[in-house]
Amino acid sequence: MAKKTHIEKDLCIGCGLCTATVPEVFDWDDDGKAHVIVDEVPANLSDAVDSAAADCPTQAIIIDE
Numbered sequence: 001m002a003k004k005t006h007i008e009k010d011l012c013i014g015c016g017l018c019t020a021t022v023p024e025v026f027d028w029d030d031d032g033k034a035h036v037i038v039d040e041v042p043a044n045l046s047d048a049v050d051s052a053a054a055d056c057p058t059q060a061i062i063i064d065e
């Protein structure tokens, strides 16, 4: 099943980790917080998204299996 992800905006502190490590999936919003730019995570980026979620300092990246 395709993996989906989203960001809890209230938790994001705009550190830039996810947008730097997986720019194909995460980009900046106008409010200086990250957001998800794909409907589904490409299979080849699945592990990278998992790592970003694990490394996000505020656990703002939610994996929606």
Ligand code: SF4
Residues within 6 Å of the ligand: 007, 011, 012, 013, 014, 015, 016, 017, 018, 019, 033, 034, 052, 055, 056, 057, 058, 059, 060, 061
């Ligand atoms: S890693 Fe987490 S806190 Fe940093 S920009 Fe991404 S969602 Fe926001």
